[in-house]
Amino acid sequence: MKRFLRLCFVAVAVSSCGSIATYNKAVTELHPIEDLHEDVDAVYKQLQRLHPRLYQFTSKETLDYKFDSLKTAINTPMTSRDFYKELAQVTKYVGQGHMSLSPPSKRFDRKERKANLKLKFDINNLKTEYLKGTLFISNAKGNDSLLKHVEILKVDGVSTNYLIHKFKKTIASDGYNTTFHKRVAGKRFFGYYNRDIGRFDSISLTLRNADSTFIKKYKRLPKVEKKKETDSTKLDSLKKLPSKKKLTKTEKKAKKAKFKKMRKDRQKYGYNYTTKTNNRLFKFIGKDSAVAYMKIRGFSRGKYKDFYKEVFKKIDSAGTKNLVIDLRDNFGGRLNEITNLYSYLTDKNFTLINKSEINRRLPRFKVAYSNTSALGTKIIYSLLSPGFLVNDILRTSKKDGQLYYKFKSAKETEPSPLNFKGDVYVLINGNSFSASSIISTQLKGSKRATIVGEETGGAYNGTVAGFYKNYELPNTKVRARIGLMHIDSKYKIEPDGFGVTPDIEIIPTYQDRLNGVDPELEWVLDDTEKKK
Numbered sequence: 391m392k393r394f395l396r397l398c399f400v401a402v403a404v405s406s407c408g409s410i411a412t413y414n415k416a417v418t419e420l421h422p423i424e425d426l427h428e429d430v431d432a433v434y435k436q437l438q439r440l441h442p443r444l445y446q447f448t449s450k451e452t453l454d455y456k457f458d459s460l461k462t463a464i465n466t467p468m469t470s471r472d473f474y475k476e477l478a479q480v481t482k483y484v485g486q487g488h489m490s491l492s493p494p495s496k497r498f499d500r501k502e503r504k505a506n507l508k509l510k511f512d513i514n515n516l517k518t519e520y521l522k523g524t525l526f527i528s529n530a531k532g533n534d535s536l537l538k539h540v541e542i543l544k545v546d547g548v549s550t551n552y553l554i555h556k557f558k559k560t561i562a563s564d565g566y567n568t569t570f571h572k573r574v575a576g577k578r579f580f581g582y583y584n585r586d587i588g589r590f591d592s593i594s595l596t597l598r599n600a601d602s603t604f605i606k607k608y609k610r611l612p613k614v615e616k617k618k619e620t621d622s623t624k625l626d627s628l629k630k631l632p633s634k635k636k637l638t639k640t641e642k643k644a645k646k647a648k649f650k651k652m653r654k655d656r657q658k659y660g661y662n663y664t665t666k667t668n669n670r671l672f673k674f675i676g677k678d679s680a681v682a683y684m685k686i687r688g689f690s691r692g693k694y695k696d697f698y699k700e701v702f703k704k705i706d707s708a709g710t711k712n713l714v715i716d717l718r719d720n721f722g723g724r725l726n727e728i729t730n731l732y733s734y735l736t737d738k739n740f741t742l743i744n745k746s747e748i749n750r751r752l753p754r755f756k757v758a759y760s761n762t763s764a765l766g767t768k769i770i771y772s773l774l775s776p777g778f779l780v781n782d783i784l785r786t787s788k789k790d791g792q793l794y795y796k797f798k799s800a801k802e803t804e805p806s807p808l809n810f811k812g813d814v815y816v817l818i819n820g821n822s823f824s825a826s827s828i829i830s831t832q833l834k835g836s837k838r839a840t841i842v843g844e845e846t847g848g849a850y851n852g853t854v855a856g857f858y859k860n861y862e863l864p865n866t867k868v869r870a871r872i873g874l875m876h877i878d879s880k881y882k883i884e885p886d887g888f889g890v891t892p893d894i895e896i897i898p899t900y901q902d903r904l905n906g907v908d909p910e911l912e913w914v915l916d917d918t919e920k921k922k
Contacts (some may be wrong), residue, residue: 410497415809415868417494420467427461430477433870436861437484440756442747442876447565456480463502470494470866471588477868478560485887486873487564487823487847488855493585494867513580513593518542520576521741525550527597531677539904543603544596545583551633557582563847564827565887569820570847577610577821578717600904634730660702662690670694672701674708676915682708683911685716689825691724695730695870702734702808711917712811714911718817718843722824722855725799725877732832733806735814741802742832745794746789746856746875752782753874754796762860762869778810793876795856813921814839815914818892822846824855828879830890835881840917843910844897846889852878 403568409528434457437444474493481491498506501628510692512534519528530537554575556864561582575582586589592609637645644689655661660669671685705713729742750756755778757763757820758771771778816839818830821884827848833839834850856875863870896910 397898407720410499413494413867414496416865417470417496421473421865422467423464425469426473427868428466429473429863429868430457430461430464432863433477433634433868435863435872436859436872437481437489440749440872440874441484441486441489441854442749443486444484446482453483456483458803465666472526472850473866474868475528475560475586477557478562481870482560482562484562485565486854487562487567487570488853488858488871488873489562489651490871491560492869492871493588494869495589510736511591511608511610516777518576518578519755519903520554520572520623521898521900521903523551525576525579526555526900526903528903537597538604539599541598541900542595543598546594547596550579553586554579557586558690560585564823564849564853564889565797565848565851567820567845567887567889568849569845569889570823570862571820573719573820573844573847574823579915580803619759622665622824626916635656657692658696660688660694660697662691670697672697672704674710675714676712676918680710681887681918682710682713684714684717686826688720689727691723694727698731698734699808702806702810704812706808709884709894712814712914713810713812714817714914715839716817717822717826717830718819719821720823720826721821722828724825725797725825725828728825728829728832729799729803730751730909732829733803734809736805736831736836737800738808739804740832740836742799743797743828744877744878745800745878748786748793748795748875750785750874752779753794754778754782756859756874758855760859760861762862796903797877808865811832813918815917816841817843817910818846818890819844820847822890824853827853828877831879831881834890834893837877840894841890841892842896843892844895845891848889849886850888850890851886852876 394774423534434617448456457480460476464473464476471493474491476492481489512532515530515532516536516537518525518531520670524541524910526539526541527537528539544550545553554572557575557579559576561571592607594604595608597604619718656668659668659671662669667687669687669690671683673683675683677679682701684701687746724725725743732740732742732860755775756769758778758896782795787794787796814833816833818826818841822830822843823846826849827846830841830846830848834841854876856871856873857876859872859874861870861872862868894913896913898907902909
């Protein structure tokens with residue numbers, strides 16, 4: 391039996407090595423024209439089968455023409471990456487920011503992955519932002535902390551404004567919105583650079599601060615390993631260390647309680663172990679700390695119910711009359727979380743979203759059995775399929791020939807007993823997307839809040855998201871992420887295809903960042919003072 395299992399392991403390993411080599415060849419070689427045409431047809435067919443609002447912003451005739459024109463324009467062999475760039479410029483006309491393409495990357499075998507783990511790339515220390523034609527380092531850590539707010543002029547000799555313009559051609563947004571393009575290109579600049587040229591092991595940045603222009607180079611380097619101590623040095627180290635104090639039973643109990651509290655707090659605030667930041671933040675700000683401020687980086691991570699319950703208890707106890715909800719750079723997340731949050735902002739029963747339009751019954755199975763799903767995922771879904779099947783059947787209905795899926799947020803919800811009755815301000819920008827746009831729509835449509843900032847990247851009239859099918863094209867291995875459900879609030883605007891517009895439009899500048907000024911928040915604090 392052991393011999394049989396060993397042979398199976400060897401067979402899987404050999405097969406894996408072979409599949410990696412085959413895959414890497416497929417994603418780096420030039421693909422014949424007919425294979426490229428086949429992939430164009432394949433992605434369009436998937437969209438036609440699955441996308442519930444395919445022709446909402448671009449008519450069928452126009453979209454047909456664009457896909458046909460792309461096939462006509464492809465008259466020479468291409469690599470997968472070059473094909474991705476051309477295809478993304480067409481699929482963006484679907485007008486759904488959740489529908490995205492990603493180019494394939496080289497795969498590594500076990501030995502290579504192990505070697506890569508021993509390398510560090512300090513370019514990952516840098517966070518970027520793009521404001522009115524200026525790309526700059528918005529945050530930096532480690533040895534690069536002094537680079538905060540330094541302007542990035544060029545990358546490997548190429549103008550950053552040229553690169554931003556290039557990236558925007560492949561970025562899809564909801565409807566006709568444009569604020570998302572520039573915001574997300576700036577926020578995820580190095581990610582888009584990697585998509586454009588592929589994996590890179592070194593990079594040269596031309597930077598400018600107030601005094602000078604200089605070049606900073608980065609490359610992948612081995613991580614500094616701790617020196618291994620010999621037996622004698624270990625003994626010397628132990629001699630120098632003070633003897634470890636044995637904790638009493640009370641001290642052990644206190645230490646355990648402290649650790650338990652820290653873990654509970656991290657769950658409540660949605661602690662991100664990679665960035666070492668909390669997803670949710672709350673504090674009192676302004677003159678005499680009279681304004682409650684809540685920053686939500688994303689509607690994901692952690693036990694949100696505990697957080698909102700704690701926050702609104704504090705607000706109620708303090709008798710605070712003004713609340714700021716900061717949704718800038720919030721790319722979205724869970725519908726259940728924004729439903730829970732809104733229950734603290736209204737004193738009436740509400741239904742956050744309508745039933746969601748879908749093209750196919752059993753959406754979970756479209757997700758699970760996509761050609762990108764791992765074998766283990768498919769096995770688990772197969773084992774749990776009776777439960778998923780019943781759940782999808784109960785949630786799916788048909789009306790006037792259209793299929794609908796009912797999320798929990800499409801049910802009537804009661805307000806929380808701790809609901810806040812004061813003035814609400816919401817801060818938004820072009821990176822306020824998906825779920826953060828949905829709750830912004832609800833707050834603006836119900837006239838519950840004053841919206842401050844920049845038009846959201848997510849559409850006012852809804853978006854196609856929910857569950858996603860990740861489909862890999864047969865020849866080029868380019869991946870398409872296709873939303874399966876149209877999710878919208880009962881509130882609508884005309885014309886269709888734009889985000890939630892602010893009541894007070896304020897767009898920050900690079901100079902604001904240099905001066906440490908937050909113009910949106912400052913306007914809110916001034917307004918609360920005037921109301922006094």
